[in-house]
Amino acid sequence: MPTNTAVARAGTSSRGLLAVLLTGVFIAILDVAIANVAAPSIGTDLDASGAELQLVVGGYIIAYAVLLITGARLGDLAGRRRMFLTGVAVFTAASLACGLAWTPVALIAFRVVQGAGAALMVPQVLSLIQLNFAGTARAKALSAYATVIAGGAIVGQIAGGVLVSADIFGSDWRPVFLVNVPVGLVLLIAGARTLPKTPGNPSRKLDLPGLAVLSLAVIALVLPLVLGPELGWPAWTWVSLVLCVLFTLAFVLVEGRSSRIGGSPLVPGVLLRAPGLAAGALALLAATANYGGILFLTAFFVQSGLGHGALVAGLVFLPAACAFGFASLNWGKLPARWHRLLPSAGLLLTMPALIGLALAMDAGHLSVWMEICLLLFGLGMGTAFSPLFAIALWKVPPANAADASGVMSTVMQLGQVIGVGVFGSVLLNLMDAPSDAPHAGFVTALLMAATGVLGALIALGLPHANNTPEGSTS
Numbered sequence: 001m002p003t004n005t006a007v008a009r010a011g012t013s014s015r016g017l018l019a020v021l022l023t024g025v026f027i028a029i030l031d032v033a034i035a036n037v038a039a040p041s042i043g044t045d046l047d048a049s050g051a052e053l054q055l056v057v058g059g060y061i062i063a064y065a066v067l068l069i070t071g072a073r074l075g076d077l078a079g080r081r082r083m084f085l086t087g088v089a090v091f092t093a094a095s096l097a098c099g100l101a102w103t104p105v106a107l108i109a110f111r112v113v114q115g116a117g118a119a120l121m122v123p124q125v126l127s128l129i130q131l132n133f134a135g136t137a138r139a140k141a142l143s144a145y146a147t148v149i150a151g152g153a154i155v156g157q158i159a160g161g162v163l164v165s166a167d168i169f170g171s172d173w174r175p176v177f178l179v180n181v182p183v184g185l186v187l188l189i190a191g192a193r194t195l196p197k198t199p200g201n202p203s204r205k206l207d208l209p210g211l212a213v214l215s216l217a218v219i220a221l222v223l224p225l226v227l228g229p230e231l232g233w234p235a236w237t238w239v240s241l242v243l244c245v246l247f248t249l250a251f252v253l254v255e256g257r258s259s260r261i262g263g264s265p266l267v268p269g270v271l272l273r274a275p276g277l278a279a280g281a282l283a284l285l286a287a288t289a290n291y292g293g294i295l296f297l298t299a300f301f302v303q304s305g306l307g308h309g310a311l312v313a314g315l316v317f318l319p320a321a322c323a324f325g326f327a328s329l330n331w332g333k334l335p336a337r338w339h340r341l342l343p344s345a346g347l348l349l350t351m352p353a354l355i356g357l358a359l360a361m362d363a364g365h366l367s368v369w370m371e372i373c374l375l376l377f378g379l380g381m382g383t384a385f386s387p388l389f390a391i392a393l394w395k396v397p398p399a400n401a402a403d404a405s406g407v408m409s410t411v412m413q414l415g416q417v418i419g420v421g422v423f424g425s426v427l428l429n430l431m432d433a434p435s436d437a438p439h440a441g442f443v444t445a446l447l448m449a450a451t452g453v454l455g456a457l458i459a460l461g462l463p464h465a466n467n468t469p470e471g472s473t474s
Helices: 003-009 012-046 050-078 080-100 104-132 135-166 180-194 208-231 235-260 277-305 310-316 318-333 336-362 368-394 398-430 434-459
Strands: none
Touching: 012 050, 012 080, 012 104, 012 135, 012 180, 050 080, 050 104, 050 208, 050 398, 080 104, 080 180, 104 135, 104 398, 135 277, 135 310, 135 318, 135 368, 208 235, 208 398, 277 310, 277 336, 277 368, 277 398, 277 434, 310 318, 310 368, 318 336, 318 368, 336 368, 336 434, 368 398, 368 434, 398 434
């Protein structure tokens, strides 16, 4: 472990470091949900088409997902502190430009730049946690990281509804982007004072062939998943998904060749062989697909099915977010011998929660039972998410921390996109009118319950208890 892990034991300095890192993650996650809520107002004000509105939301997601692994590698090359602050600066400037955008095309372009800034910033967070926190402190930091991810999406939903409804000085939707500017400026100042200086490693190359092929694979996956549900899945979306498979196979070949000739592959083989990482990444993909899916399902059911506003839709999910945070921050208090089983147990707990939610939605109205089921879902996800991260990353060598950060961040983002694309398509195909919402919600929630069980089975492949953070002697 590098010597800068001492900062994890330095009391106030470690708390300040973690606060800066988690604030960066929070504003990046926030901006996915907050723009979604503001989309109707943006469409009216800028006279944007449905496809343009999808790209206002999706342009950020596409740039973010495509560049996450690249952002992690750039942090390794140029220094994680430098890349984090660069990402914050780009994100903040793009947020200002988004708030001042005058046409849909300009807003889409600025959202892409904003997503690129987030992709430079977010991968450095996991890397810096891996390198600056040790043992129990690392497990707690990863728990806080997971809690912020869950909370950012919910706060974005609520904040978007509040800011758009307030119509501050007649600015309509613009404050949803402008609110990032003062936060970003404070983060730049605090980050410059708090983040440890991390020299780059120029011996590692950027792996341009791998980057090019991986970018094509991610674009071919994300673009149809973002636009497909809204456009009715035209032929090009299916062609794109087939190309995604081909580009993925090509990426495997390119990375294999890079390893054989002594290059610096984006995803080194030694990383994938780290105990628990592969199983953790696959289980995380299933978990985040369900998380992205339930956010979309709940918001769409409450707003389009029941006719409530965005603020109500956000508040409906608040019990789930609170339960997620409670479980994420307290799982470490359980006996260490249980830790390996917590991801499977938590994901399995989401199954009865989603079956109950299916029945509650089939009733066709908001109810206490629905809130109880969402709370149970949040409890299960929180129980699974944080230990899943901690166990999957525990045995990753420090030299591969940046690559592991990029892989896990990308998997998490792709999981949410897949969840919204797949479960959103099921919901929209079954819902021709608001009166169809109960049945559509019922079927979609049952499919998500099955996905939770699949994730629980995959998570059984995580390392045994003596390899978990509290059980390890390394």
